[in-house]
Amino acid sequence: MNFDMSQFQQTFLEESFEGLDKMEAGLLTLEEDSSDVEVVNTVFRAAHSIKGGSGTFGFSEVTAFTHVVETLLDQVRSKEREFTSALGNVLLESVDVIRHLLCAVRDEEPIDENHRSEVQSKLETMLTEVSNSSSDSTDEQNEQVVSKGWLIRFVPKAYLLKTGNDPVLMFRGLQELGEVQCSVDIQQLPAFNDFNPEDCFLNWELTLMGEVSKDQVEEIFEWVDEDCDLEIEPFEEEHLEDPSNLEQAESPSPAAASSTTKERTTTKSTEASSIRVGTDKVDSLVNMVGELVITQSMLGQLSEDFDMSKLDKLRDGLSQLERNTRELQESVMRIRMMPISFAFNRIPRMVHDLCNKLGKKVDLRMSGEGTELDKTVLEKIVDPLVHLIRNAVDHGVEDPETRKSQGKEEVGVVHLHAYHKGGNIVIEIKDDGAGINAQKVLEKARQNGLIGAEEVPPADVIYDFIFHAGFSTAQEVSDVSGRGVGMDVVRKNIKALGGQVEVQSSEGVGTTFSIRLPLTLAILDGQLIRVGDSTFILPLISIIESLQIKTKFMKSLAGKALVYKLRDDYIPIIRLHSTMGIEPDSLELENGLLVVVEGDGQKAGLVVDDLLSQQQVVIKSLESNYKRVEGFSGATILGDGTVALILDIPGLIKYSHGSTRDVNFNLAKELEEQAVQMA
């Protein structure tokens, strides 16, 4: 029987990583309040299942290490040991080690022995320090255990198989510890007529050769502890039978080992692409497909003998089909959505470590963890988020003394908040620290030559400088931050996801970073527009309004740049046909339509020939086979199979204006002058 363990191994790893997250979160809670028994239990359970699971899969390093952790936790649980912050730190470190061990198992990489043994010795010191009574017993066990071999009598209860345990797997586990010889007692096997295939009637006597501790042997049988009678005795030399038998027993083991390595390689390649989906989502998907089938059969029936009198029915059917398809699409997209807590989860640990390092006190608050985000976006947002939080703790929140002297609470507050806003997800990172010193930033910007010496830009422009590469106002460079590398990367990463990052700050009160992200990357609500013979797609969220062009609101600046007076605003006009080099319907502006769009906080008016339908489009990348094209964010395939390009509004504005801010600035100035002259 060759049993494919690889799929279970993957599940085990996933569950273990989740378990580690739980342990981490639990340990952090315990640091604040060690009295919560339920949390201790959760942490203990997580450790226990990791240990058990890794034993089953034969990851002996993990098992051995986790065992010590588990012992410590068990003492905490049974109140034999006080949960101190020193203990908490060691346990957190050991969580890291376990994670490292599991990663090593997954990626088949070597283990960082130094770190492991360092933490292990810390754990063991902890263990021996304890209430000596309990440590005695463990030590004793550890000493008496190692023997040349073991004689194991394994008498399972009849219902063992129903519990999902398979003796064969356990024996295989034994085989990995050493040479195993096995003899079966079939005396209890009933006559064939009375035979119930779900019951276990067999007893085994196994001899295990090798320098193995009793613990290790017991661990194999740990899961069936209560479902069998088990005797484990040290093996005596007399039991040694002739060596030919032993060889036989030995032969299957290399085969087993090689097959495991093979399985692991396959796991590695598939592992990245798995998603855990809630049953409710799958159920709704199944419902949706059911409805789709009904609609389809209705339409099919209609087509069998169709005449014009049934046209209305056909229309109804088609609109139903459209609704079904859209719902189906939405539920499929929902499968890709994951709560943002996946990204938030690692933050508390980081803040905890940072606080220890920097001697600060920070209360991290999180809200809106349930907000869902596309998996791809989620994975890529973690790094920028981590960076911003680091900044908030390092630069934002002051040390306790300073805070006290300023009449603030000693403990700083960093608030991480996620919520929906329109078609976007907004993540806010808010601290109540010192705020950004606008004066310093301004000076630095002048030093770096980002602005002229005399210029005094508005506050939002000043804050924007921090996103420039190589910009840091920190006096000292620490290993946490201050090198001026980072904020530009943060902005770049967020932009790559189609998002934006903004900063608000007031000195002495605090700083807020808001990250705006699109809900999903794959599908976009688009407005189809036509210029000449070409069809383009505008992302619906970037459109503010569309209007008929009235020439009296049209102003020309320096004979070239066109602006349009929209209520109290002047917006630059982009004539798509000239930027795209297309022949339009008419060169007269009043024959066209003006679509007012916003991108990167800047407005612009696009002159188009016609607005076509609105529809959802699937974004296809141009880069995969060609390259990035200025002004376009991608392409899509329309209903008739042709390709249409998706306009990238911020890119387009930049492309058609060069450095837009200057242009706008100058435009506004000139317009003011014009207005003055006219008056």
Next chain:
Amino acid sequence: MQAEKVQEQVNSGGQIQNAGELASVESDQFLTFILQEQEYGVDILRVQEIKGWDSVTEIPNTPDYIQGVINLRGTIVPIVDLRKRFELESIPYGTTTVVIVLRVESRTGSDSRIMGIVVDAVSDVYNVAMEDVKPAPDFGSVVNIEFVKGIATVEEKMVIILDIDHLLNSDELADIQV
């Protein structure tokens, strides 16, 4: 007739499936096509499919020889007009005009892309041993020599073997991989 045969051969999936694995082994089969009465050859394992000319979506602000992009079963594939690429005189597309869809590898070989080339007509499939491919003499201005892998003589005809990786990676297309 011949073109059909070629298409069949190319479409019989198996070869294409294997193309990736065999990429390092130089094949000695070449698909040839006609461009201004001259026969050119490309490595047949790089050919994904041959399809009739159909309208494309133009991409603004790209070089002249980038004809546009097409939808090839859900992927966006750029189309290069080889006449324009070789700075030959343009002729109106006719019934024999075809698009040969090729798999192009980046210089490092780490990445491959799909591109189409527009040619006058497909011609044949030849077996040519690699050692029969002679290095090309200087062509002067007709064809930029750097795109030519060599010249083979088949049935008394001269076939120019193209280096498509180089051809479709050069210049404008080169900075695709950052």
